[in-house]
Amino acid sequence: MxxxxxxxxxxxxxxxxxxxxxxxxxxxxxxxxxxxxxxxxxxxxxxxxxxxxxxxxxxxxxxxxxxxxxxxxxxxxxxxxxxxxxxxxxxxxxxxxxxxxxxxxxxxxxxxxxxxxxxxxxxxxxxxxxxxxxxxxxxxxxxxxxxxxxxxxxxxxxxxxxxxxxxxxxxxxxxxxxxxxxxxxxxxxxxxxxxxxxxxxxxxxxxxxxxxxxxxxxxxxxxRLGKKQLSIDLDKPLSRLPATLKELGIILENEGKKLIYNYNVDLSDSKISEILLAIRSEQIQINDVHTEQSSLEDIFIELVMEGQS
Amino acid sequence: MNLYAIKAIYVFEMARTFRTPLQSFASPVISTILYFVVFGSAIGNRMLPVGDVSYGAFIVPGLIMLTVMTQSVANASFGIYFPTFLGTIYEHLSAPISPFEMVAGYVGASATKSVVVGFIILAVSFLFVSLKIEHLIVAVLFLIMTAFCFSLLGFILGLWAKNFEQLSFVPTLIITPLVFLGGSFYSIDMLPSTWQVVSMFNPAMYLISGFRWAFFGVSEVPIQFSFLAVILFAGLFVSVIGYMFKTGYRLRN
CATH class of the missing domain: 3.40.50.300 (P-loop containing nucleotide triphosphate hydrolases)
Structure with a gap:
C-alpha cells in the first residue's frame, strides 16, 4: 500500500x-x-x-x-x-x-x-x-x-x-x-x-x-511484545517449590497455592508441556489452570517507561 | 483563488449580523437619531450655518462617517476575534485558504454591514434635515472605501487583541476621539489656529472632509488629499495584515 x-x-x-x-x-x-x-x-x-x-x-x-x-x-x-x-x-x-x-x-x-x-x-x-x-x-x-x-x-x-x-x-x-x-x-x-x-x-x-x-x-x-502468563491454582498449598519446577522457571505465589509461569507469546520454546509433566510426576493436584495475555496498555507503559529512563 | 471560501465566510458573517439585528442595525441608528435630536435640533437651531449649509445638514456626513468608521472597526475586529477566542479559527487555518481570501471574507462582510448602516443613517437624516447631495457617486465611493479601510484596521485589531478589553480599548480610546476631533460636528475652520494645525495630523479629518465635500462641495482639504489618505491608510493596513499572516502572528505557533 x-x-x-x-x-x-x-x-x-x-x-x-x-x-x-x-x-x-x-x-x-x-x-x-x-x-x-x-x-x-x-x-x-x-x-x-x-x-x-x-x-x-x-x-x-x-x-x-x-x-x-x-x-x-x-x-x-x-x-x-x-x-x-x-x-x-x-x-x-x-x-x-x-x-x-x-x-x-x-x-x-x-x-x-x-x-x-x-x-x-x-x-x-x-x-x-x-x-x-x-x-x-x-x-x-x-x-x-x-x-x-x-x-x-x-x-x-x-x-x-x-x-x-x-x-x-x-x-x-x-x-x-x-x-x-x-x-x-x-x-x-x-x-x-x-x-x-x-x-x-x-x-x-x-x-x-x-x-x-x-x-x-x-x-x-x-x-511481538505481548507477554503471557500461565497460572495454576493448586488443591493444597506447597510448603516449597520442587527443584524440577524451579528449574523450568516456575515461581510459587499466593502462600503456596499458585504456580506462575511467564513466557512470550511468540516464543516457541515455552515449556508448558514439561511443566505439566513435572507437576504430574511430583503428584501435585491441580484445581484450575488459566492463561492471561498482557494488554496493549502493559506494552505501552513498558515502552514509555523505557523511553523515559 | 478559493472563491467558495470567501463566499462562505461572507455569508456566515452576514448571517451573524441578521441574527442580531438590534445590535447590528438598530443601535447605531438610534444613537444617530439621538445625535440629530441633540446636535441637530436642540443645539443646532442656535448654531450659525457653516458657510451656506445649515448646521443640522452640516453634521450629517460627519455622523455617517463617525458611525461607519466605528462600526467598521467593531464589526471586523469582532468578526476575526470571536473565532480566535472560541478556537473555531482552527478550521480556517486548516482549510485551503490564503490570507487574502480570509481578509476578503471578513473585511467584505464588515464593510457591507457598515455601508448598509451608513445608508440607513442617511435615510433617517432626511427625516430631520433637508439635504441635497452634490456628488452622489463620490459620496458612495468614499463611503465604501472608508468602510473597507476601517474594516481592515478592525481586522488588525481583532488579530492583535488578547482579550475583550483590548478589543474595546482601541475603538473607545483611539478611533472615537479621532473621529470626534476630526470635524464630525464642526468645521476645522472654527478651531483656533493651533488646533487647526493639530487637526491636520488627524487621519480621520481627511476622510470626514472628503465625505463632506461629496455632500456640499466644500471641504477642509482638497478632495484629492482625502482620496489619497484613504488609499494610503488602506495600503498601510493591508501591509500590516500581510506581515501578521506571514509571521503567523498569534494564529499559527
Missing part, C-alpha cells in the same frame, strides 16, 4: 525553546486506521497540527498524497479533515450553517444533498436548525465530525475523539471510524485510551518526548 502521508525528519521547537517534536519521521498508509498513542505532552497534537496546517514546522517536510504541505498547501489541505479535541463551535450558529461553512472553506461548491446525508448518518439532520449551544456534548462532537467530513476528505484526523464521552457514544464513534475506513478514508487518531487503539486501529505508533518510540501493526505488536 502507498503512503498517503509522509512526515520526514520533522522538528518543532516553540518560541520558549521547548522541543515538541524531535526529528520525527513517519509514513501513514492509504486506507489504514492509525492510532498515535502517547501520554499528555508527548507531541501527538503537535504532529497533527503540523500536518493540518495549524502549526508551522521548524525543520523537515510533510507530504500529503505527494504534495508538500507548505508549498502545495491548497491541494494538500483540501484532502484533509480535522476533528479537534476541544468542542470548538460557534454557540449561536445552527448545525446546518456551520457544516455548510466548512464545505465552503475547503473550496467545494455547495452540495445540500451531501450535507443532508452526512447529517443523517450522524443523526443530526433533525437538529439542523438548532443553535449549537442547545446541543449535548455528544452531539457537538458529531457536529465537529460532520464539519470535517463536509468536503469529502481522503484523510480524517481525530484528536482524542472519545475524550470525555460516555461509553455508548464511544462505541458509536468507533463504528463510525470503521465505516469511514470501509469507504476508503484514511483515519489518523490520537488517543491515550489504549482500549481505543486496541479496538479500532490497524497500526499503532507510540509517541513520547516528541519521538516515535515504536510503530507497528497492532497484531504484530501484540504478538
Amino acid at each position: 502507498s503512503s498517503i502521508i509522509e512526515v520526514r525528519n520533522v522538528t518543532k521547537k516553540y518560541a520558549d525553546e521547548k522541543v515538541a517534536l524531535a526529528d520525527l519521521s513517519v509514513n501513514i498508509t492509504a486506507g489504514e486506521i492509525i492510532a498515535l498513542l502517547g501520554p499528555n505532552g508527548a507531541g501527538k497534537t503537535t504532529l497533527i497540527s503540523i500536518i493540518c496546517g495549524l502549526t508551522t514546522l521548524t525543520a523537515g517536510n510533510v507530504f500529503v498524497d505527494g504534495l508538500d504541505i507548505e508549498t502545495d498547501y491548497r491541494k494538500a489541505r483540501s484532502l484533509i479533515g480535522l476533528v479537534p479535541q476541544e468542542l470548538v463551535l460557534e454557540p449561536f450558529e445552527t448545525v446546518l450553517g456551520t457544516v455548510t461553512l466548512s464545505r465552503g472553506l475547503f473550496g467545494k461548491s455547495p452540495d445540500p444533498e451531501l450535507i443532508k446525508s452526512i447529517l443523517e448518518n450522524l443523526s443530526l439532520w433533525d437538529k439542523r436548525a438548532s443553535p449549537i449551544r442547545e446541543l449535548s456534548g455528544g452531539m457537538k462532537r458529531r457536529v465537529l465530525i460532520a464539519k470535517a467530513l463536509s468536503h469529502e476528505p481522503k484523510i480524517l484526523f481525530l484528536d482524542e475523539p472519545t475524550a470525555g464521552v460516555d461509553v455508548d457514544l464511544r462505541r458509536d464513534m468507533w463504528r463510525l471510524i470503521k465505516d469511514l475506513k470501509a469507504s476508503g478514508v484514511t483515519v489518523v487518531l490520537t488517543t491515550h485510551y489504549i482500549e481505543e487503539a486496541e479496538e479500532i486501529a490497524d497500526r499503532i505508533a507510540v509517541i513520547d518526548g516528541g519521538k516515535i518510540l515504536l510503530i507497528e501493526d497492532k497484531s504484530v505488536l501484540m504478538e
Whole structure:
C-alpha cells in the first residue's frame, strides 16, 4: 500500500525553546486506521497540527498524497479533515450553517444533498436548525465530525475523539471510524485510551518526548511484545517449590497455592508441556489452570517507561 | 483563488449580523437619531450655518462617517476575534485558504454591514434635515472605501487583541476621539489656529472632509488629499495584515 502521508525528519521547537517534536519521521498508509498513542505532552497534537496546517514546522517536510504541505498547501489541505479535541463551535450558529461553512472553506461548491446525508448518518439532520449551544456534548462532537467530513476528505484526523464521552457514544464513534475506513478514508487518531487503539486501529505508533518510540501493526505488536502468563491454582498449598519446577522457571505465589509461569507469546520454546509433566510426576493436584495475555496498555507503559529512563 | 471560501465566510458573517439585528442595525441608528435630536435640533437651531449649509445638514456626513468608521472597526475586529477566542479559527487555518481570501471574507462582510448602516443613517437624516447631495457617486465611493479601510484596521485589531478589553480599548480610546476631533460636528475652520494645525495630523479629518465635500462641495482639504489618505491608510493596513499572516502572528505557533 502507498503512503498517503509522509512526515520526514520533522522538528518543532516553540518560541520558549521547548522541543515538541524531535526529528520525527513517519509514513501513514492509504486506507489504514492509525492510532498515535502517547501520554499528555508527548507531541501527538503537535504532529497533527503540523500536518493540518495549524502549526508551522521548524525543520523537515510533510507530504500529503505527494504534495508538500507548505508549498502545495491548497491541494494538500483540501484532502484533509480535522476533528479537534476541544468542542470548538460557534454557540449561536445552527448545525446546518456551520457544516455548510466548512464545505465552503475547503473550496467545494455547495452540495445540500451531501450535507443532508452526512447529517443523517450522524443523526443530526433533525437538529439542523438548532443553535449549537442547545446541543449535548455528544452531539457537538458529531457536529465537529460532520464539519470535517463536509468536503469529502481522503484523510480524517481525530484528536482524542472519545475524550470525555460516555461509553455508548464511544462505541458509536468507533463504528463510525470503521465505516469511514470501509469507504476508503484514511483515519489518523490520537488517543491515550489504549482500549481505543486496541479496538479500532490497524497500526499503532507510540509517541513520547516528541519521538516515535515504536510503530507497528497492532497484531504484530501484540504478538511481538505481548507477554503471557500461565497460572495454576493448586488443591493444597506447597510448603516449597520442587527443584524440577524451579528449574523450568516456575515461581510459587499466593502462600503456596499458585504456580506462575511467564513466557512470550511468540516464543516457541515455552515449556508448558514439561511443566505439566513435572507437576504430574511430583503428584501435585491441580484445581484450575488459566492463561492471561498482557494488554496493549502493559506494552505501552513498558515502552514509555523505557523511553523515559 | 478559493472563491467558495470567501463566499462562505461572507455569508456566515452576514448571517451573524441578521441574527442580531438590534445590535447590528438598530443601535447605531438610534444613537444617530439621538445625535440629530441633540446636535441637530436642540443645539443646532442656535448654531450659525457653516458657510451656506445649515448646521443640522452640516453634521450629517460627519455622523455617517463617525458611525461607519466605528462600526467598521467593531464589526471586523469582532468578526476575526470571536473565532480566535472560541478556537473555531482552527478550521480556517486548516482549510485551503490564503490570507487574502480570509481578509476578503471578513473585511467584505464588515464593510457591507457598515455601508448598509451608513445608508440607513442617511435615510433617517432626511427625516430631520433637508439635504441635497452634490456628488452622489463620490459620496458612495468614499463611503465604501472608508468602510473597507476601517474594516481592515478592525481586522488588525481583532488579530492583535488578547482579550475583550483590548478589543474595546482601541475603538473607545483611539478611533472615537479621532473621529470626534476630526470635524464630525464642526468645521476645522472654527478651531483656533493651533488646533487647526493639530487637526491636520488627524487621519480621520481627511476622510470626514472628503465625505463632506461629496455632500456640499466644500471641504477642509482638497478632495484629492482625502482620496489619497484613504488609499494610503488602506495600503498601510493591508501591509500590516500581510506581515501578521506571514509571521503567523498569534494564529499559527
